[in-house]
Amino acid sequence: MSFALGVCFLAAFTPIEPGAPSPVFDLKLFRNRAFTVSSIVAVIGVPAFLGACFSMSMWGWARSSTRYPPRVGLLFLLLQGPAFVLIPIVSRLLDRVAASLVSASGSP
Known part of the structure; x- marks a missing residue:
């Protein structure tokens, strides 16, 4: 249950984060x-x-x-x-x- 919830939050976080004005974590680092x-x-x-x-x-x-x-x-x-x-x-x-x-x- 908690693993599934974590995956859902990660799926929501990934597309929203790059467009944020001040991102918590720069996903471009993974390039x-x-x-x-x-x-x-x-x-x-x-x-x-x-x-x-x-x-x-x-x-x-x-x-x-x-x-x-x-x-x-x-x-x-x-x-x-x-x-x-x-x-x-x-x-x-x-x-x-x-x-x-x-x-x-x-x-x-």
Whole structure:
């Protein structure tokens, strides 16, 4: 029901928005292929990551015989830790190398 309602609102928003005097979101941005692809990846990737975090917390909590929260926290640190290290490196790398090469390498 809510998904169908969201689709209806999106269908109404799409033709009305370009003609607005002050649009909320410029739909012309989707003509840029890099923006479109990165938006699609974000829409798919963020729920997948959050689902992995939720599953990891439930798995860690269920597997912990003592229900010791720091153990579950350690699982999250292992899940997110590489990103804390790689994000500054990748952002500096993007200044020197084409973004298509960085994203094709699988870096975050």
